[in-house]
Ligand code: CS2
């Protein structure tokens with residue numbers, strides 16, 4: 053079998069999504085997600101100009117060799133664009149191999165380690181009352197775990213909060229990066245009150261998560277971790293930018309609140325120190341941005357040695373292809389923690405028909421051969437690309453701060 057053709061499909065049925073479709077000379081094809089929010093076109097060019105020509109004529113079954121060929125052959129290794137492009141090829145090749153084997157992907161990875169995959173949903177509100185209503189809505193759908201993000205009194209716009217209550221939250225919503233004002237003090241004084249209100253209303257058993265979205269310094273993160281200890285969060289996510297992996301050790305010294313990090317990581321080297329020093333509890337690297345199934349499997353196996361569990365990033369700027377492949381991975385991976393779930397729009401679900409199913413707070417990946425997600429190219433063509441960027445933050449004195 054040989055790779056006969058490969059094409060990049062860009063569509064925007066709600067969010068921009070980039071998909072790689074690899075076709076073989078025996079009629080079997082596979083698809084992979086290559087969506088890098090706010091930098092989509094860079095990956096399109098990387099694939100079309102640099103990787104696709106190198107794939108034609110290759111044996112699609114040699115997944116590992118192709119991974120090494122693209123990673124080492126790049127010379128310029130790692131980084132979000134390179135690793136997202138390699139991930140798309142990798143996901144498509146695993147899809148092809150599982151279809152050839154006539155098996156759902158999790159079987160190829162080693163079979164089921166669990167019968168269903170626990171996910172967490174996003175409850176957001178402009179104030180505490182709005183958040184409580186959203187948590188209630190998720191609990192009534194059977195979610196066992198809910199991430200809670202709330203507007204902060206005195207801060208006009210903050211991460212994770214839909215502009216209009218009840219509307220879908222989209223982080224990248226403007227043609228150029230918008231500039232928001234951030235206050236760490238107002239945030240730190242407010243968040244404990246938010247989680248106290250949620251625990252009072254929903255009791256001790258509901259898993260609660262919160263995304264700090266990289267906005268604190270290590271000592272501020274240590275303070276927040278301590279402040280929310282009474283509400284025993286499932287995790288506190290991305291509390292500091294993670295380029296300096298050692299910074300987490302300072303947080304660790306001060307709090308037992310579990311720490312999750314990794315959605316912006318692209319390779320095992322971005323998290324090796326964090327894992328080895330037991331500075332985190334959940335690794336959030338996702339298939340699309342960290343080199344696909346082949347590389348994320350290495351990260352998960354390494355993390356297992358240190359009792360670190362997976363908590364895959366699953367925001368709507370990752371396509372249903374990523375969600376499908378991730379749910380197969382989650383079904384197999386021994387050190388599974390939780391999977392993020394942010395529902396895609398109906399238009400997106402129509403462009404990407406899929407076998408995964410939600411039931412009472414859990415997903416099953418489906419038994420379809422491959423990763424169980426397809427793409428309707430005609431429908432995809434109806435939604436052209438629209439530039440959309442994530443905002444940036446400035447402190448009240450105008451200092452450019454973390455997003
Ligand atoms: C977030 C994301 O879901 C999350 O945990 O951190 O929504 C993130 O802001 C976007 O994926 C960025 O593109």
Ligand code: MG
Pocket residue numbers: 263265289290315
């Ligand atoms: Mg996050």
